[in-house]
Amino acid sequence: MTTQATPRTQVNLAGLSRADYKGHNSTLCAGCGHNSISNQIIAALYELNVVPENVVKFSGIGCSSKSPTYFLNRSFGFNGLHGRMPSLALGALFADHTLKGIGISGDGDTASIGMGQFKHVMRRNLPMVYVVENNGVYGLTKGQFSATAEVGLELKRQGVNKYFPVDICMEALVSRASFVARSFAGDPKQVKEIFKAAFSHRGIAVIDIISPCVTFHNKEDSFHSYTWGKEHEIALHDITYVPAREEITVEDFEEGSTREVTLHDGATIVLKKLERDYDPTNIFEALRVLYEAEQNNWLLTGILYVNPDASTIFDMYNLPDTPLNRLPTEKLRPSRESLDQIMEQMKF
Amino acid sequence: MSQLLPASVRDNGTVGDRIVNDFCITFSTVNGSGSATANTILLKSLFRMGIPVNGKNIFPSNIQGLPTWYSIRLSKKGYLARVEMDHLVVAMNPATLATEMKFLVPGGVLFYPDDFKLDIERDDVVLYPMPVKRLVKEADAPQNLRDYMANMVYVGVVAQMLGIDLDVVYQVLDAHFKGKKKAVDSNWQVILAAANWAKENLVKCDPYYVEPMPPLEGYIITEGNVASALGAIYGGVQLTAWYPITPASSLAESVMEYLPSLRTDPDTGKATSVVIQAEDEIAAIGMAVGAGWAGLRAMTSTSGPGISLMAEYLGLAYFAEVPVVVWDVQRVGPSTGLPTRTAQGDLTFVNFISHGDTEYVILLPGNVKECFEFGWKSFDIAERLQTPVLILTDLDLGMNYHISPRFDYPDQPMDRGKVLWEEDLQKILEKLDGKWGRYLDVDGDGIPYRTVPGNRHPASAYFARGTGHDEMTRYSEDPDVWERGLNRLRKKIHNNLHLLPEPVIERLEGAKFAIVGFGSTDPAIQEARDLLAEAGFPTDYMRIRSLPFRDEVCGFLHEYDRTYVVELNRDGQLKQLLTMNFSECGSRLRQVSHIDGMPITANWIKERILLMEGK
Ligand SMILES: Cc1ncc(C[n+]2csc(CCOP(=O)(O)OP(=O)(O)O)c2C)c(N)n1
Ligand code: SF4
Ligand SMILES: [Mg+2]
Numbered sequence: 001m002t003t004q005a006t007p008r009t010q011v012n013l014a015g016l017s018r019a020d021y022k023g024h025n026s027t028l029c030a031g032c033g034h035n036s037i038s039n040q041i042i043a044a045l046y047e048l049n050v051v052p053e054n055v056v057k058f059s060g061i062g063c064s065s066k067s068p069t070y071f072l073n074r075s076f077g078f079n080g081l082h083g084r085m086p087s088l089a090l091g092a093l094f095a096d097h098t099l100k101g102i103g104i105s106g107d108g109d110t111a112s113i114g115m116g117q118f119k120h121v122m123r124r125n126l127p128m129v130y131v132v133e134n135n136g137v138y139g140l141t142k143g144q145f146s147a148t149a150e151v152g153l154e155l156k157r158q159g160v161n162k163y164f165p166v167d168i169c170m171e172a173l174v175s176r177a178s179f180v181a182r183s184f185a186g187d188p189k190q191v192k193e194i195f196k197a198a199f200s201h202r203g204i205a206v207i208d209i210i211s212p213c214v215t216f217h218n219k220e221d222s223f224h225s226y227t228w229g230k231e232h233e234i235a236l237h238d239i240t241y242v243p244a245r246e247e248i249t250v251e252d253f254e255e256g257s258t259r260e261v262t263l264h265d266g267a268t269i270v271l272k273k274l275e276r277d278y279d280p281t282n283i284f285e286a287l288r289v290l291y292e293a294e295q296n297n298w299l300l301t302g303i304l305y306v307n308p309d310a311s312t313i314f315d316m317y318n319l320p321d322t323p324l325n326r327l328p329t330e331k332l333r334p335s336r337e338s339l340d341q342i343m344e345q346m347k348f
Numbered sequence: 349m350s351q352l353l354p355a356s357v358r359d360n361g362t363v364g365d366r367i368v369n370d371f372c373i374t375f376s377t378v379n380g381s382g383s384a385t386a387n388t389i390l391l392k393s394l395f396r397m398g399i400p401v402n403g404k405n406i407f408p409s410n411i412q413g414l415p416t417w418y419s420i421r422l423s424k425k426g427y428l429a430r431v432e433m434d435h436l437v438v439a440m441n442p443a444t445l446a447t448e449m450k451f452l453v454p455g456g457v458l459f460y461p462d463d464f465k466l467d468i469e470r471d472d473v474v475l476y477p478m479p480v481k482r483l484v485k486e487a488d489a490p491q492n493l494r495d496y497m498a499n500m501v502y503v504g505v506v507a508q509m510l511g512i513d514l515d516v517v518y519q520v521l522d523a524h525f526k527g528k529k530k531a532v533d534s535n536w537q538v539i540l541a542a543a544n545w546a547k548e549n550l551v552k553c554d555p556y557y558v559e560p561m562p563p564l565e566g567y568i569i570t571e572g573n574v575a576s577a578l579g580a581i582y583g584g585v586q587l588t589a590w591y592p593i594t595p596a597s598s599l600a601e602s603v604m605e606y607l608p609s610l611r612t613d614p615d616t617g618k619a620t621s622v623v624i625q626a627e628d629e630i631a632a633i634g635m636a637v638g639a640g641w642a643g644l645r646a647m648t649s650t651s652g653p654g655i656s657l658m659a660e661y662l663g664l665a666y667f668a669e670v671p672v673v674v675w676d677v678q679r680v681g682p683s684t685g686l687p688t689r690t691a692q693g694d695l696t697f698v699n700f701i702s703h704g705d706t707e708y709v710i711l712l713p714g715n716v717k718e719c720f721e722f723g724w725k726s727f728d729i730a731e732r733l734q735t736p737v738l739i740l741t742d743l744d745l746g747m748n749y750h751i752s753p754r755f756d757y758p759d760q761p762m763d764r765g766k767v768l769w770e771e772d773l774q775k776i777l778e779k780l781d782g783k784w785g786r787y788l789d790v791d792g793d794g795i796p797y798r799t800v801p802g803n804r805h806p807a808s809a810y811f812a813r814g815t816g817h818d819e820m821t822r823y824s825e826d827p828d829v830w831e832r833g834l835n836r837l838r839k840k841i842h843n844n845l846h847l848l849p850e851p852v853i854e855r856l857e858g859a860k861f862a863i864v865g866f867g868s869t870d871p872a873i874q875e876a877r878d879l880l881a882e883a884g885f886p887t888d889y890m891r892i893r894s895l896p897f898r899d900e901v902c903g904f905l906h907e908y909d910r911t912y913v914v915e916l917n918r919d920g921q922l923k924q925l926l927t928m929n930f931s932e933c934g935s936r937l938r939q940v941s942h943i944d945g946m947p948i949t950a951n952w953i954k955e956r957i958l959l960m961e962g963k
Contacts, residue, residue: 051804077810088638094635336757347569
């Protein structure tokens with residue numbers, strides 16, 4: 001009889017196994033783009049050695065917004081209201097500014113009902129990753145047009161879409177988001193690298209991920225389908241995320257073929273040039289390439305814009321190092337004498 | 349002599365009996381002219397002389413150029429409600445003179461700038477023209493401050509003619525401008541010149557006098573919104589999210605004003621409380637709910653249109669069991685309504701707010717002292733019960749100055765409720781063999797234990813949601829789980845009604861019927877009870893201060909054949925809720941609805957009740 005050694009589970013630098021980053025089993029349709037995104041989030045966080053207790057998850061309402069239950073079971077999460085996730089996240093993150101927020105939204109959740117809160121959380125630069133799982137359709141309510149659906153799109157029972165689509169990345173840029181990227185659920189490697197970069201960014205990091213709805217909206221010729229995406233994706237660059245503690249070795253990259261952006265936590269994103277040389281710190285360029293992509297029917301992916309030094313909402317408040325929700329009660333109630341003083345002033 | 353004597357005075361040459369510290373003076377101005385400072389200085393001067401006073405601002409929803417009235421009632425007996433008639437009017441706005449005349453009592457007094465063309469038919473009014481233009485010019489005030497300084501002219505003239513102590517006026521002025529010498533001096537110069545002018549040029553021929561009274565020891569004067577803000581600050585508020593709206597704005601603005609001095613940590617120099625002006629009321633309540641969920645004492649303040657927008661989030665907070673405090677400083681609805689007038693029209697809406705079966709703790713302060721007290725208590729209640737607490741005040745209570753006994757420092761330590769940090773959680777897990785769940789009723793009181801984000805214990809995290817969930821926070825559509833959860837939510841609140849402020853009950857010997865009210869109507873009801881008693885109808889009175897109703901409310905209603913429910917809304921909303929809760933008393937309740945947007949008066953209540961009594 002031979003004794004089999006139980007293989008030791010592989011752990012990352014945080015001493016955690018991949019299982020520690022898992023969530024419940026997904027109840028979304030098999031093949032749904034949202035599932036592949038959840039998987040990449042798990043992979044990215046595992047590779048980033050993130051401690052799940054240091055993360056809080058948020059979402060609105062939709063198939064996409066269900067996703068936070070499918071990763072990071074060991075993180076707090078709040079599945080809020082349709083289109084109102086940003087305000088919920090903002091309030092919660094003020095309680096402990098050392099926590100990192102991950103918000104998952106849909107194109108309906110963000111670009112229709114939630115457009116107002118979306119734009120305002122950009123301008124406040126709340127430090128969190130804001131993922132839009134963009135399928136051009138309302139999945140959970142069974143296949144109506146969303147605000148990102150292209151003109152002329154035809155959907156069962158809905159007719160033909162007449163309205164011009166919202167470009168979530170453009171909206172994010174003009175609202176002064178400090179990190180804006182677009183990716184494609186059919187390009188998991190890129191999703192993962194972009195997510196890592198976004199997670200290391202200090203400020204709001206918007207990732208608009210084209211994430212096909214296989215049940216209601218996956219016709220080959222429509223913008224948000226797997227087939228169309230695969231055929232029309234044009235990556236701005238090849239992205240490699242290099243964590244703070246690792247050195248970038250020169251031999252990995254040909255000289256002059258890359259651009260590098262150092263993020264706030266010391267990590268670097270190395271962007272390898274593909275067909276063009278793209279500068280992701282230039283907001284005009286970002287808007288220009290988006291417009292160009294729209295004109296040419298490209299699914300343009302990559303890190304469109306990043307400003308690693310933008311001040312965040314927390315810089316605008318004089319917050320203590322101790323998280324607000326850990327302050328003892330004696331720090332919260334002013335003294336008896338101070339009330340006496342106010343009462344004296346109110347005699348006039 | 350520049351003034352005209354009324355016929356009655358001219359005929360018999362006397363001014364009759366002196367009327368001391370018991371009258372109402374109204375200042376009619378155009379808004380945007382800076383009259384608030386002048387009116388406040390007069391109000392506070394009277395208060396400093398020991399005279400019970402109340403000021404009511406009747407203002408337009410407009411920034412500049414429309415009529416505004418400010419009424420100060422002096423009452424040596426301490427009646428502080430509005431009265432319907434004016435005894436003196438200071439008319440600075442020619443456009444509304446006819447209106448002023450309608451409300452001036454016979455023998456009343458009219459102060460007015462001497463360049464007005466007086467076109468009044470009454471001959472029973474004492475007229476005091478004031479050389480406003482000349483005095484302002486002599487004061488050499490810069491052009492842009494002339495309108496404003498004109499108001500200081502009436503401060504001086506009125507002070508002189510009524511006998512308001514000018515030293516006190518100076519003290520109040522000094523306090524108002526926080527000792528800023530230039531501002532104090534330039535205003536004082538005009539006030540003094542006007543008072544001197546009046547002394548030399550006007551002959552007193554009206555019966556209205558101000559005389560000092562024993563000091564109002566232990567009293568202060570302030571606005572409800574300031575009191576509410578302070579209450580929140582002493583209650584440890586950590587996040588206030590708000591969106592501007594009349595008449596609630598000054599609540600959040602007062603929080604901002606007081607935070608730097610009261611809530612900067614002396615050890616670190618850092619803020620222990622933040623204020624965020626949100627993009628709208630949905631975001632404001634969203635931020636507050638997020639913060640409350642994550643363990644902060646969080647609140648928002650708004651008025652009717654804003655509370656309408658908050659409905660969905662309040663339902664989520666109720667169902668996900670998130671503590672949060674919401675102030676509704678009510679104004680007149682429906683819709684945009686009358687933004688600058690007062691009402692109690694949000695009660696039923698707030699009681700039922702959001703879809704499905706919901707229920708809210710509602711606090712109903714009746715004076716500024718209770719605004720402060722409920723301000724801090726609301727957080728204890730919200731955190732103990734893990735539920736939204738709504739506090740309803742109104743424009744009259746919130747924006748007008750009220751005199752009040754000094755606020756009491758909180759007499760209880762903060763109750764943060766059943767929050768588990770790392771060690772607490774470890775202990776409870778050991779005690780329960782690992783079977784802790786966010787929505788598990790461990791103690792049998794309907795209140796589970798909660799953890800908050802930032803707790804680093806590996807078992808602390810849970811997923812909050814507005815969808816069906818079981819005790820362990822798992823998504824669930826199970827019929828039994830749903831029913832169980834919903835019933836526990838009800839039990840949680842109803843088992844703990846003793847935490848809410850009890851009704852205030854006052855009785856009079858021989859009362860045959862009773863009055864019930866809430867909130868800002870209290871002074872008028874109190875005064876009306878005196879009037880009714882004088883007319884031979886002593887009454888008992890219950891002022892309700894919280895919902896869901898405590899047992900005392902039911903007990904009181906059972907005592908009387910007839911109970912008049914006095915409130916500032918058309919549909920008798922408190923009466924509706926009482927009838928719904930205590931159907932056996934429904935037929936004994938009588939609706940007394942005051943809905944014109946003005947603060948209610950004692951006389952109106954008395955007349956209405958006598959009419960309904962068939963008298
Ligand atoms: C206030 C409100 N209105 C409508 C709905 C119904 N609703 C649920 S999900 C959804 C659309 C979700 O679309 P999207 O955000 O694109 O998510 P997807 O399901 O496509 O991932 C709608 C309209 C709701 N939950 N709340
Ligand atoms: S309906 Fe569409 S979006 Fe929803 S789970 Fe299915 S595939 Fe995904
Ligand atoms: Mg969608």
